[in-house]
Amino acid sequence: MKRYPHGLVLGKFYPPHAGHHHLVRTAAARCERLTVLVCAASVESVPLADRVAWMREAHPDVTVTGTMDDIRMDLHDPAIWDAHMAVFTAAVPDRVDAVFTSEPYGDELARRFGAASVCVDPGRTAHPVSGTAVRADPVATWDFLEAPVRAALARRVVVLGAESTGTTTLARALAAHYRRRGGVWAHTGYVAEYGREFSERKLAELREKWPRAQWEDVTLSTHDFPHIAETQNAREEEAARTGSPVLFCDTDSFATTVWHERYVGGRNPLVERIADRARHHLWLLTDHEGVAFEDDGLRDGEELRPWMTDRFRAELTRTGRPFIEVTGSHETRLARAVEAVDALLAEGWHFTAPLPEHR
Numbered sequence: 001m002k003r004y005p006h007g008l009v010l011g012k013f014y015p016p017h018a019g020h021h022h023l024v025r026t027a028a029a030r031c032e033r034l035t036v037l038v039c040a041a042s043v044e045s046v047p048l049a050d051r052v053a054w055m056r057e058a059h060p061d062v063t064v065t066g067t068m069d070d071i072r073m074d075l076h077d078p079a080i081w082d083a084h085m086a087v088f089t090a091a092v093p094d095r096v097d098a099v100f101t102s103e104p105y106g107d108e109l110a111r112r113f114g115a116a117s118v119c120v121d122p123g124r125t126a127h128p129v130s131g132t133a134v135r136a137d138p139v140a141t142w143d144f145l146e147a148p149v150r151a152a153l154a155r156r157v158v159v160l161g162a163e164s165t166g167t168t169t170l171a172r173a174l175a176a177h178y179r180r181r182g183g184v185w186a187h188t189g190y191v192a193e194y195g196r197e198f199s200e201r202k203l204a205e206l207r208e209k210w211p212r213a214q215w216e217d218v219t220l221s222t223h224d225f226p227h228i229a230e231t232q233n234a235r236e237e238e239a240a241r242t243g244s245p246v247l248f249c250d251t252d253s254f255a256t257t258v259w260h261e262r263y264v265g266g267r268n269p270l271v272e273r274i275a276d277r278a279r280h281h282l283w284l285l286t287d288h289e290g291v292a293f294e295d296d297g298l299r300d301g302e303e304l305r306p307w308m309t310d311r312f313r314a315e316l317t318r319t320g321r322p323f324i325e326v327t328g329s330h331e332t333r334l335a336r337a338v339e340a341v342d343a344l345l346a347e348g349w350h351f352t353a354p355l356p357e358h359r
Helices: 017-031 048-058 080-092 106-112 131-136 148-153 169-181 184-188 193-208 224-240 253-261 269-277 302-318 330-346
Strands: 004-011 030-042 063-068 098-099 117-120 157-162 189-191 246-250 282-286 324-326
Touching: 004 017, 004 063, 017 048, 017 098, 030 048, 030 246, 030 302, 048 148, 048 302, 063 080, 080 106, 080 148, 098 106, 106 117, 148 224, 157 169, 157 253, 157 302, 157 330, 169 184, 169 189, 169 246, 169 282, 169 330, 184 189, 189 224, 193 224, 224 246, 224 269, 246 330, 253 282, 282 330, 302 324, 324 330
Parallel strands: 004 030, 004 098, 030 063, 098 117, 157 246, 157 282, 189 246, 282 324
Antiparallel strands: none
């Protein structure tokens, strides 16, 4: 089978899926050097930089570059072809020896590059998926998506609340509920509260020096909280890469801003910036009413629970984060939470349409 000095794969990758990756890997195997050109239009809702980053992660052995192309496509208009080629050749100025596509326009594109045309799986039998199908229904096409795209699309639900209000119990129950649905949902993830792990370590370190130390003897500084928030974000990101279309988080970096108030007093702007970088879609605030306080060795604020509930509610409202409050028995809370999560998932993903093509 002939090998080419320099091959080109060109596409929108809006978003990239298994068919795209099959095309790139096939081309890379037949070329000494391969360039992948990601072409985005300004009307599209996934940034060019994200698509380039996703393709680079999936294909570290090829050159991935990107360009903006806001020219409509008309396969029958030579002038429009010329305009597109000006964009393409500016982005990839080197000689191209072969163009790899799965599209009917592949022959004309290759001719204009003065290159061989190589058609790869035009019937999409290896991976029956398309960008249009992914945009229409990410859940149905989830298995065709790689880790960074899953992380970007997963709906992240946060359970937060004052001490001993059932946040961990509810977050775990939600993850188990969706796993039982099977199929793509079987891998629904749960992310534990890193702040608790951090606190356990702080107490253990203190007990190495003072074996009788209790939680009230531990001092948290303002500098601890950015680390807690960053680690929480990182663990959520990792879990979203391998999970289902929904991820459940037991607290988050936004909640860390309020916990800073609780333990240190005042705000920490760095923690707030870290929280604003996180991607979450729904918050479930657990009410303290009707939940007995359990001192598990890392809790000492039963009398502060009403204040904490009020602060979470106020900050969620002030920052415009969508949330609901859950109260009552565990069964009632779980049912209300499932109803809210199902409504979130039913909203869909709302990709904007790409530029129309005239064929």
